[in-house]
Every structure is written in structure tokens, then in C-alpha cells.
Amino acid sequence: MSSTIVILGASSGIGRALARRCLDKGHVVHGLARRAEALASIEGVVAHALDGRDAEALRGVLEAIGGIDHLVLTMNAGSAVGAFAGLSLDRIRAAFDNKVFPYMQAIIAAAPLLSKEGSITLVTGAAGRSAQVGMGVLASTNGALNHLTEVLALELAPIRVNAVAPGVIATDYWAGVPEGDRANFFATVAAKTPVPRIGTADEIADAIVFAIDNRFMTGAIIDCDGGARLK
Numbered sequence: 001m002s003s004t005i006v007i008l009g010a011s012s013g014i015g016r017a018l019a020r021r022c023l024d025k026g027h028v029v030h031g032l033a034r035r036a037e038a039l040a041s042i043e044g045v046v047a048h049a050l051d052g053r054d055a056e057a058l059r060g061v062l063e064a065i066g067g068i069d070h071l072v073l074t075m076n077a078g079s080a081v082g083a084f085a086g087l088s089l090d091r092i093r094a095a096f097d098n099k100v101f102p103y104m105q106a107i108i109a110a111a112p113l114l115s116k117e118g119s120i121t122l123v124t125g126a127a128g129r130s131a132q133v134g135m136g137v138l139a140s141t142n143g144a145l146n147h148l149t150e151v152l153a154l155e156l157a158p159i160r161v162n163a164v165a166p167g168v169i170a171t172d173y174w175a176g177v178p179e180g181d182r183a184n185f186f187a188t189v190a191a192k193t194p195v196p197r198i199g200t201a202d203e204i205a206d207a208i209v210f211a212i213d214n215r216f217m218t219g220a221i222i223d224c225d226g227g228a229r230l231k
């Protein structure tokens with residue numbers, strides 16, 4: 001059966017891979033992101049260009065879409081990495097502005113529009129599932145969203161609410177890191193990971209599809225990180 005799926009962060013990486021999967025399954029896919037051309041290049045997607053940090057724009061787009069079966073939040077615009085005591089409050093605040101508050105606003109706006117048989121999936125991050133030096137802000141943003149997932153599974157029931165927590169995945173997320181540094185970082189992470197490689201956007205999209213399709217799962221945090229959090 002065809003469902004209406006809304007993806008915040010659909011223009012690249014995990015959101016783009018998910019949009020393609022959902023279109024292949026015959027669903028109606030609304031893609032939200034800033035870059036209109038990148039959204040338009042996903043054939044079949046209903047594109048909505050917006051900045052997810054603009055709370056009113058986000059509310060307006062979601063209300064215009066109307067009935068939603070599944071909402072997936074996979075937006076990101078960089079974060080603050082490094083020893084916590086050396087970070088400024090402005091950088092920390094920006095990390096929350098770039099992910100936590102847009103996710104929260106999307107959920108507030110979409111809750112009355114969502115089908116009771118529907119779901120919300122928050123793409124969080126493995127940094128919110130373990131303690132790692134230099135990752136205090138990523139632990140805070142993603143950790144907050146992981147805990148919010150469990151509370152929302154109670155408050156929004158019977159709508160199902162789950163999180164998918166990726167490890168390091170090869171996407172545009174890392175585009176700002178010079179190629180040589182990126183390759184070294186990927187090799188270092190892979191060497192420490194039980195599944196000794198970096199993940200793919202398609203593997204995370206698979207986990208999100210599972211969260212959407214499994215009608216008995218709610219309040220779950222699906223770790224899709226090659227086991228990185230265990231080390």
C-alpha cells in the first residue's frame with residue numbers, strides 16, 4: 001500500500017538513499033532540504049526547498065502537505081567536535097540549532113497531521129550512545145534526541161517513534177574535511193570497529209525502512225554502527 005513519507009534532509013546522504021528506496025516501493029515521498037536542485041534531481045520526489053532552522057517555514061510546509069504516514073528526520077549542518085572545555089557556547093548552541101530544534105519543531109508541527117498507524121524516525125548518531133573523547137556536543141545533541149524518542153513513543157502512541165543511530169557513514173556529512181584527512185579518519189575508525197569499515201547511506205536507509213515497516217516496534221534505538229559504540 002502506498003504511504004505518504006516526509007523526509008527532512010532528503011537532498012543528500014542518508015535521506016537521499018531513503019527517498020530512492022521509498023519511491024521504489026511505490027510511496028509518495030516529500031523531500032525537504034535547502035537545495036532545490038539537489039531535491040529535484042531525485043526523480044519522483046515532491047521537493048520542498050526550505051531551511052529547517054526556520055520554524056515557521058517548516059510548520060507551513062508540513063501543514064501544506066497535510067496527511068502524513070511516516071516522518072523521517074535526517075537533517076544535519078555540521079557540529080562542534082573537540083575537547084568540550086575549549087568550545088564556545090555559540091558553537092554548542094549552533095549544534096542544537098542545526099539538528100535538535102528543527103527535529104523538535106518538525107515533530108510538534110507534524111504530530112496532529114500524522115496517521116495513527118504512522119511513525120516518526122529520528123536519525124540520531126552513535127556519539128549519543130557511548131562516551132568518546134572530543135564528542136561531548138555530538139553526545140549531547142544525539143543523546144537528547146535518543147531519550148526524546150523514548151518519551152515520544154509514550155506521549156504520541158499509538159504513533160510509533162523510533163531512532164536510528166548511525167556510526168561513521170560515507171556521505172556529504174564529511175565533505176568539509178580535506179580528502180587526505182578524511183581518508184585517514186575513515187581508516188582509523190574502520191580499524192577500531194568490529195565490522196572493520198565505514199558504513200553506507202544505503203545501510204542506514206535499510207534500518208529506517210525497517211523502523212517504518214515494523215508495526216510492533218516503538219521507542220527503539222536501532223544501532224547501525226558496525227559495533228563502534230562497543231569499543
Ligand SMILES: NC(=O)c1ccc[n+]([C@@H]2O[C@H](COP(=O)([O-])OP(=O)(O)OC[C@H]3O[C@@H](n4cnc5c(N)ncnc54)[C@H](OP(=O)(O)O)[C@@H]3O)[C@@H](O)[C@H]2O)c1
Pocket residue numbers: 008009010011012013014015032033034035036038050051052053073074075076077099123124125126165166167168169170171172173174
Ligand atoms: N554521515 C555520518 O557519518 C553520520 C554519523 C552519525 C550521524 N549522522 C546523522 O545522519 C543524519 C544525515 O546525515 P548524512 O550523513 O546523510 O549527511 P548529509 O549527506 O550531509 O545530509 C544532510 C541533509 O540535511 C540537509 N540539511 C542540512 N542543513 C539543513 C537545513 N538547515 N535545512 C534543511 N535541510 C538541511 C541537507 O540538505 P541541504 O544541504 O540541501 O539543505 C542534506 O539533505 C544527520 O542527522 C547526521 O547527524 C551521520
